[in-house]
Amino acid sequence: MALYVQKFGGTSVGSVERIKAVAEKVKGFRDDGHQVVVVVSAMSGETNRLIGMANEINDEPTPREMDMLVSTGEQVTISLLALALHKLGVPATSYTGSQVGILTDSAHTKARIQRIETDEMRDDLDEGKVVVVAGFQGVDEEGNITTLGRGGSDTTGVALAAALGADECQIYTDVDGVYTTDPRVCSKAQRLDSITVEEMLELASLGSKVLQIRSVEFAGKYNVPLRVLSSFQDGPGTLIVAESDQDEDSMEEPLISGIAFTANEAKLTLLNTPDVPGVASRILGPIADANIEVDMIVQNVAPAGDYTDFTFTVAKGDYKKTLKILEEQVIPDLGGGEVNGDDNIAKVSLVGVGMRSHAGVASKMFRVLADENINIRMVSTSEIKISVVIDEKQMELAVRALHTAFGLDKSDIESE
Numbered sequence: 001m002a003l004y005v006q007k008f009g010g011t012s013v014g015s016v017e018r019i020k021a022v023a024e025k026v027k028g029f030r031d032d033g034h035q036v037v038v039v040v041s042a043m044s045g046e047t048n049r050l051i052g053m054a055n056e057i058n059d060e061p062t063p064r065e066m067d068m069l070v071s072t073g074e075q076v077t078i079s080l081l082a083l084a085l086h087k088l089g090v091p092a093t094s095y096t097g098s099q100v101g102i103l104t105d106s107a108h109t110k111a112r113i114q115r116i117e118t119d120e121m122r123d124d125l126d127e128g129k130v131v132v133v134a135g136f137q138g139v140d141e142e143g144n145i146t147t148l149g150r151g152g153s154d155t156t157g158v159a160l161a162a163a164l165g166a167d168e169c170q171i172y173t174d175v176d177g178v179y180t181t182d183p184r185v186c187s188k189a190q191r192l193d194s195i196t197v198e199e200m201l202e203l204a205s206l207g208s209k210v211l212q213i214r215s216v217e218f219a220g221k222y223n224v225p226l227r228v229l230s231s232f233q234d235g236p237g238t239l240i241v242a243e244s245d246q247d248e249d250s251m252e253e254p255l256i257s258g259i260a261f262t263a264n265e266a267k268l269t270l271l272n273t274p275d276v277p278g279v280a281s282r283i284l285g286p287i288a289d290a291n292i293e294v295d296m297i298v299q300n301v302a303p304a305g306d307y308t309d310f311t312f313t314v315a316k317g318d319y320k321k322t323l324k325i326l327e328e329q330v331i332p333d334l335g336g337g338e339v340n341g342d343d344n345i346a347k348v349s350l351v352g353v354g355m356r357s358h359a360g361v362a363s364k365m366f367r368v369l370a371d372e373n374i375n376i377r378m379v380s381t382s383e384i385k386i387s388v389v390i391d392e393k394q395m396e397l398a399v400r401a402l403h404t405a406f407g408l409d410k411s412d413i414e415s416e
C-alpha cells in the first residue's frame with residue numbers, strides 16, 4: 001500500500017465530465033489498495049474570471065479581498081469531486097486549505113506555507129477515506145484566507161506530500177509529462193523520462209508553466225518524489241529527480257535538457273547615467289522599495305568618469321509603474337538621463353546540467369539566432385542556463401530553431 005498525493009489542474013477538472021473522470025482515476029488507485037489525498041485547482045478559466053470581475057468593480061482591489069474571492073474557485077471543485085467519488089461508492093471528504101490546516105504567512109496573493117496540520121487527514125486516511133483538498137490556498141495566523149500565487153496548487157500538492165511523507169506526489173495535467181519545450185509551441189518537442197530538480201527549477205523560473213517553481217523547491221528541499229503525468233492518458237510521465245539519483249544511462253547528460261521562454265517581461269534602459277559608485281543602487285533602490293522584482297541587469301562599460309547605459313527587465317505587469325518611478329524619482333535624483341522602454345520583448349533560455357562541462361553552448365546559441373536574423377538585446381548566464389532577450393515576435397521562431405540545432409527534435413532522438 002502506498003500513499004499518493006495527486007494534484008489535478010484546472011483543465012483536468014474543467015467540466016462535470018472531467019471531474020467524473022478524475023473520480024474514476026482516484027477510485028482506481030484506491031481499489032488497488034492505496035491511500036489517496038487529492039488536491040484540485042479551480043475549473044480552467046475560473047480564477048481569471050473571478051479576477052476579471054474584481055477588476056471591473058475596483059481597479060485597485062485589496063489583496064485580502066482578492067484572496068477571499070479567488071479561493072472560491074477551488075471550493076467548487078473539491079465539493080464536486082467529493083460528490084463524484086461518493087457516487088462511485090468511495091468515501092471522501094473535502095476540505096478548504098483553512099479547514100485542513102495549511103498555515104501560511106500573511107502575504108496575500110503570494111503567501112508562503114509555514115506549517116501543515118496532518119492529524120485530521122491521517123484519521124480520514126486510516127478510516128479508508130479519500131481526502132480532497134483545495135489547492136492554492138491557506139490561512140494565516142489571524143484566520144484570513146490566503147493564496148499561494150498563480151499555479152499554487154502544485155505547491156499545495158508537494159507540500160502535503162512532504163508533510164504526510166507520501167510515497168509520491170503526482171501532478172496530473174493536460175500534457176503527459178515535462179517536455180523539452182512547450183509542446184504547444186514546438187510540435188517536435190519530446191517528453192523527458194526524468195529531469196533533475198535543478199533543471200526543473202530553472203525551466204519553471206524561466207517561464208515553463210508546467211510546474212509552479214515553489215513546488216519544485218519544496219520537492220528538492222524535502223526530497224519528495226515528484227512526477228508529472230497526463231490526466232487523459234496512461235503513461236509513465238516525467239520524474240523530477242535529485243541529480244545524484246539519475247540512472248547510469250543518463251550519466252552522459254545531454255547538453256541541453258530543455259528550452260523555456262516567456263513574453264511576460266519588459267525592458268527598461270536608463271541612457272546617459274553617470275558612471276560613478278552607487279548609481280546602480282540609486283536606480284534599483286526605489287524600484288525594490290515599490291516591491292518590483294528586477295530580473296536581468298546589464299550595465300555597459302564606460303571609460304572612467306564617463307556616462308553609461310543601464311538596462312534591466314521587470315515583469316510586464318510592473319512595466320508602467322517602473323517607467324513612472326524612473327521618470328519621476330530616479331532621473332531627478334541622478335540629475336539627468338533618459339529612459340527608453342520596450343514591453344514587446346521575450347526571453348528564451350537554454351537549460352541543462354550538461355552545460356557545466358561543455359564550452360561553446362553560448363556561441364552556438366548566438367550563431368543559430370544570427371542565422372535566423374534574430375537580434376539579441378540582452379544575455380544572462382548561470383552554470384546551467386543561458387538566457388537571451390529578443391523581440392517578442394521572433395520568440396517562437398527562436399525556440400524552434402534552437403530546439404532543432406541542439407538535437408532535441410523528436411525525430412533526432414527516435415533515430416538514435
Ligand SMILES: Nc1ncnc2c1ncn2[C@@H]1O[C@H](COP(=O)(O)OP(=O)(O)O)[C@@H](O)[C@H]1O
Binds near residue numbers: 011
Ligand atoms: N516544458 C514543458 N513541458 C510540458 N508542458 C509545458 C512545458 N512548458 C510549458 N508547458 C505548458 O504547461 C501546460 C500545463 O500547465 P498548466 O496549464 O498550468 O496546467 P494545469 O492547469 O494542469 O495546472 C501545458 O499545457 C503546456 O502547454
Ligand SMILES: N[C@@H](CC(=O)OP(=O)(O)O)C(=O)O
Binds near residue numbers: 008
Ligand atoms: N486556480 C489557481 C491555482 C492553480 O494552480 O491553477 P492550475 O493548476 O490550473 O494552474 C490558478 O489559476 O492560478
